[in-house]
Amino acid sequence: MTLVTNLGFPRIGARRELKRVLEAYWRGEASAAQLQEEARQLRLRHWQLQRQAGAQVLPSNDFSLYDHVLDAAFLFDAIPADYRRLADADPLAGYFALARGVQKDGVDLRALEMTKWFDTNYHYLVPELHAGQDFRLRDDKPVAEFLEARAAGFDARPVLLGPVSFLLLSKTVDGSDRLALLDRLLPVYAELLAKLKDAGAEWVQIDEPCLVLDLDEAAHAAYRRAYAALAQAARPKLLLATYFGALGENLDLAAGLQVEGLHVDLVRGKEQLDAVLQALPKPRVLSLGLIDGRNVWRSPLDNALILARYAAGSLGAERVWLAPSCSLLHVPVDLDSEKSLPADLHGWLAFAKQKIGELKVLADALDGEASAEAALAQSRRQLESRRQSPRVHKPEVAARLSALDEASARRQSPYDARRAVQSQALRLPAYPTTTIGSFPQTQPVREARAGNKSGKLSDADYEAFLEAETEKCVRFQEEIGIDVLVHGEFERNDMVEYFGEQLDGFAFTRQGWVQSYGSRCVKPPIIYGDVTRPAPITVRWSRYAQSLTQRPMKGMLTGPVTVLQWSFVRDDQERSRTCRQIALALRDEVTDLEAAGIGVIQIDEPAIREGLPLRRADWPAYLAWAVECFRIAASGVADRTQIHTHMCYSEFNDIIDAVAAMDADVISIETSRSRMELLDAFVQFRYPNEIGPGVYDIHSPRVPDTGEMVELLEKARAVLSPEQIWVNPDCGLKTRGWPEVRTALTAMVEAAKALRAAA
Secondary structure (H helix, E strand, C coil): CCEEECCCCCCCCCCCHHHHHHHHHHCCCCCHHHHHHHHHHHHHHHHHHHHHHCCCEEEECCCCCCCHHHHHHHHCCCCCHHHHHHHHHCHHHHHHHHHHCEEECCEEECCCCEEECCCCCCEEECCEECCCCCCCCCCCHHHHHHHHHHHCCCCEEEEEECHHHHHHCCEECCCCCHHHHHHHHHHHHHHHHHHHHHHCCCEEEEECHHHHCCCCHHHHHHHHHHHHHHHCCCCCEEEEECCCCCCHHHHHHHHHCCCCEEEEECCCCHHHHHHHHHHCCCCCEEEEEEECCCCCECCCHHHHHHHHHHHHHHHCHHHEEEEECCCHHHCCCCHHHCCCCCHHHHHCECCHHHHHHHHHHHHHHHCCCCHHHHHHHHHHHHHHHHHHCCCCCCHHHHHHHHCCCHHHHCCCCCHHHHHHHHHHHHCCCCCCEECCCECCCCHHHHHHHHHHHHCCCCHHHHHHHHHHHHHHHHHHHHHHCCCEECCECCCCCCCCHHHHCCCEEEECCCCCCEEEECCEEECCCEEEEEEECCCCCCHHHHHHHHHCCCCCEEEEEECHHHHHHCCEECCCCCHHHHHHHHHHHHHHHHHHHHHCCCCEEEEECCCCCCCCCCCHHHHHHHHHHHHHHHHHHHCCCCCCCEEEEEECCCCCHHHHHHHHHCCCCEEEECCCCCCCCCHHHHHHHCCCCEEEEECCCCCCCCCCCHHHHHHHHHHHHCCCCHHHECEECCCCCCCCCHHHHHHHHHHHHHHHHHHHHHC
């Protein structure tokens, strides 16, 4: 019988159960015991759901209270010295201090740096290491969760982040070589693997996603050394899991490592199957990643079955396992929860549960089960329905794309000329202050939105409520002295969902939640068809907010690349084509804002760096169309209209040319967690336009004071000219509370004043 396995499952729960108990715990409304019990119940429900869907071998230790990379760092005692006392006294408090920072009872600790997990929209915490780092096992989480699964009757396979990927995903605070720590780390892995073997684990899944990246010889040597050492340990069999792309030139390396099984991604890297089959030594098992673990579309099962039969014919059925391409962490839990989607669209989709069901159909087909043919026929009908649907294809969109030319992506004048015009129009002080867009989404705001959606609050009453919230926000900003205001975005549920809801070609779920980081969950839109803008989206609220003040009011938009990246994107055409469609829709919005009297417009692109292909050879093509799409959206306005953009949690060194080519008048970036390290890219390149380096980390409840912000700005002033510098938080403020925001923004304005006084 063909084996159906899974690499990982969503953690948050179908209805965000983990989010709710986490936030209750952080507020002091739930105990640690309640948090752990809810987590245990979630794991049990998820194992049961996977087995019912058809998986025979289930992942354990894929669950995390916040982030699996942080889990690994904590497990191996890779805890910075400042956090150690707290972590030793109260491990859970220490764990969350690393994730979120803490500012309580005389303890003031910042959160670890956070960045994107490869090219997904999931964020991980970056472990901080140093030369001579010691490692040890702090707890037994992988063993305990394996035993928990086995006690409940499930055949579980523990999941570990592999040692080389762990080091490559970390940073050293002293500039030393991360991989030099490998020999110190390997004995701890060996100890953990021995404990798992003693607990009864037959297999362990050891994730080495860095094997799909461009690697140098030092990394190759580290892989060989690591798995040669682990081969000498008393351990279970190892399934080496790679995903997010093809192994490419790392195939011989991966095939030569001393493990018992190899998982490969045949969705993003289907072209590698022949080479993998030739390279795989006997009697190694091959796990085929046949179903897309990162998107929500039904899979073309006939194509996947061809690959599975080909592999089974080459290796023998006993050496072939079926799996998703990667962990299902990146998709919602269960499509059955969605009752309001159009029937045809519903039939085109598959969430985590349904993806395991697709694997079961493939396994049944390989095993000659008669029931498989009916399921395959149903899959064919759904795919054909999508191909032929008038809901998907619009000739007028194709015609507008064809009419694009080089001038469509170019401002009227170069930046220097625009700067002079904008300076005269806006008359801002040195070190102008602004925020990134959103203000706190309080409980009353969320309740009013929900009440309006359910019909309990009339449209007129909801509009009046939003006007009142917007005016309070404007008055607050005027009161503390912010120079360029925002309206607060109280009408918006999410920076991508809000726009998608008002664009044709997008669909939305009720429970399609995925984890972005920690308790932060999003419901990505589903882009199923050609994109158009039926009517203005933001103009009404920007115009109203501007009517309340004489100060400049920023129009706030989400950029085309970010809308694309943070959505589930149609897979029946090139992503670049879909992005250009979004860019044209946003171009219309930008010109309408300008016509409404909005002289500053921010087009956020936090996702442009995460969209980079994992292989450097593929970067130029992506950056060319990504920059073009931003410029299409931004270039329909006059010189006096100042275009801002925002990027957060990105390493810019490798793409600084492309960032400059976007030609935004002002870019704001996240820099507070890195203590302005991210500015290095802009310095070395001599970025010509204006920059707002963030001075307030909004992803943490910790509030910096004026002195700390001045210190950060002094670092910025040491490398940038004063004329370039804006003063702003790292990101939008929607997840923070008003008390934090009042304190932090007041301190931020005072910091800007201090720099002006010192000039």
